[in-house]
Amino acid sequence: MPRELSLADIFQIGYYWETKILLTAVSLDVFSVLQGGAFTVNQVAEKMSVNARALELLMNALVAMRILNHSGKEFSNTPVADKHLVKGSPDYVGHLLVLHDSEWNHWGQLEETVRTGRSPVSQHVFETQPELGAHVLTVLDRIGRGSGIGLAQRLQLHGVERMLDVGGGAGTNAIAFCRAYPELTATVFDLPQTLKVTKAYVEKAGLSERVTLQAGNFHQDEFDGVYDVALMSDILHYQDGPTNAALVEKVYRHLNEGGRLIIKDRFLDRERTSPAWTTAFAVHILVNTEHGQCFTIDEARQWMDQAGFHHVEELEPCAMVQGSK
Ligand SMILES: C[S@@+](CC[C@H](N)C(=O)[O-])C[C@H]1O[C@@H](n2cnc3c(N)ncnc32)[C@H](O)[C@@H]1O
Numbered sequence: 001m002p003r004e005l006s007l008a009d010i011f012q013i014g015y016y017w018e019t020k021i022l023l024t025a026v027s028l029d030v031f032s033v034l035q036g037g038a039f040t041v042n043q044v045a046e047k048m049s050v051n052a053r054a055l056e057l058l059m060n061a062l063v064a065m066r067i068l069n070h071s072g073k074e075f076s077n078t079p080v081a082d083k084h085l086v087k088g089s090p091d092y093v094g095h096l097l098v099l100h101d102s103e104w105n106h107w108g109q110l111e112e113t114v115r116t117g118r119s120p121v122s123q124h125v126f127e128t129q130p131e132l133g134a135h136v137l138t139v140l141d142r143i144g145r146g147s148g149i150g151l152a153q154r155l156q157l158h159g160v161e162r163m164l165d166v167g168g169g170a171g172t173n174a175i176a177f178c179r180a181y182p183e184l185t186a187t188v189f190d191l192p193q194t195l196k197v198t199k200a201y202v203e204k205a206g207l208s209e210r211v212t213l214q215a216g217n218f219h220q221d222e223f224d225g226v227y228d229v230a231l232m233s234d235i236l237h238y239q240d241g242p243t244n245a246a247l248v249e250k251v252y253r254h255l256n257e258g259g260r261l262i263i264k265d266r267f268l269d270r271e272r273t274s275p276a277w278t279t280a281f282a283v284h285i286l287v288n289t290e291h292g293q294c295f296t297i298d299e300a301r302q303w304m305d306q307a308g309f310h311h312v313e314e315l316e317p318c319a320m321v322q323g324s325k
Contacts, residue, residue: 021061023101026094030059031077031085038074091142095135099125102132106287113287124238124289130193137197141170148176154315155262155322157181157229164189164227166218166251167235171198175205177231187212189223218247223254230255233264236300237281240291245303252307255325261309267297267318275318297321 025031033039033047041059045052059075062068067085069076077086084093102125109120126133151173157163161183165174168188178184188198192215202211214224218235230251236244251261266278273279282294297314300321304312309323 018061018065020104021058022065022067023097023104025058025062025067026085026097027101029087029094030055030062031081031094032087034068034075034077035082035086038069038071038076040073041075044075093139093142095132096139099132099136102129103284103288107284110283110287119287119290121288122290124292126191126194130191134194134197137170137194141172141201144172145176148172149180151264152177152180155229157184160184160228162225162227162229163187164223164225164230164251164254166223166230166232166247168198168231168233169194171201171205171211173231173233174211175201175207178207178210179205185210185212187214187224187227189214189216189218191215191217218250219243223250226254226256226259228256228259230259230261231264232261234266236263236265237285237294238289238292240293241295241299241303243291244295244300245306248303248309249307252309252325257325259325260322261304261325262315262320262322263300263304264320265300266294267300267321268294269318270296270298272296278318 028048028050030044030048033044041052041056044059045055048055059068060070063070063075067078067081069078083089083091086092087094106120113119121128125136155177157177158181160181163174163177163184163186165171165186165188168174168186168190171188174186174188178186188195188202188211190198190213195213195215198213202208202213205211216223219239232247232251236247239247248261248263255261266281268278268282269275272282278294285292285294297318301312301314301323304321304323309325312321312323314321
């Protein structure tokens with residue numbers, strides 16, 4: 001039994017100041033300015049062309065939050081800030097936090113959205129800010145590299161020759177799958193802006209011969225060719241159910257007999273009250289997409305059944321479902 005919530009917990013949940021302090025510091029790129037040295041507030045403010053008094057308050061709070069160090073009158077990065085929050089660091093994750101910061105005003109309209117049911121946005125980030133979306137994919141790629149290998153092994157794709165990765169992003173999964181199965185070739189289908197990032201990753205992996213990039217909009221364009229396996233990973237929560245059903249049906253038409261579709265997403269359980277992270281993510285999707293939502297595995301199964309897939313099974317609770325043609 002989870003312990004009962006205390007009043008202190010309620011206050012903790014309702015307290016977002018530290019979140020916004022961190023997101024603002026990342027958006028202002030304070031940590032890159034502090035890289036490799038110790039500086040006074042005035043030095044940092046001058047480099048950033050910002051107000052020194054306000055910056056000092058922000059940096060004081062970052063010290064209290066253990067993200068910056070403070071000695072005498074000088075501020076410096078902690079090792080974790082140097083590693084993950086300095087632009088240009090191979091482990092930089094700031095793009096993801098900048099994305100969260102850019103979505104702040106959408107969250108500010110949550111009350112209005114709940115009153116009206118209307119989202120404050122009409123497009124998602126990959127359409128409105130393709131460059132930021134692409135940068136975020138580089139962070140997701142780094143975080144997802146290990147999971148791509150695990151997924152490839154888990155799916156047992158021996159003998160499979162052609163894979164379609166719908167909305168394949170940076171190519172994380174296509175690359176991991178091709179590495180795991182030497183006979184496999186893959187097509188990553190994605191928006192043209194995104195594929196600029198994908199191209200760089202595929203080249204870096206030395207897989208340009210085996211990973212093809214197809215630019216397009218999966219709502220409007222057809223996929224080239226037919227495939228033995230198709231993956232839809234983290235793309236279905238951006239649209240409504242009927243749109244997803246149509247997309248699943250489109251994928252079905254591009255699979256060989258016996259081909260498999262794997263859908264990996266952030267699904268809710270039947271009650272829609274867990275997993276906890278996904279229940280909050282569903283609200284995030286509510287205010288950051290026009291028609292998106294988090295679905296249940298049963299809804300995904302329904303799209304697959306309607307399209308004609310059989311042997312539809314949940315491979316991982318609230319995370320992955322697969323069906324065969
Ligand atoms: C959250 S990312 C998932 C990337 C990848 N599948 C993964 O699991 O890491 C969503 C991807 O869908 C792509 N996307 C969104 N709308 C699209 C559309 N209408 N047509 C093609 N790709 C789209 C985005 O560019 C982005 O690469």
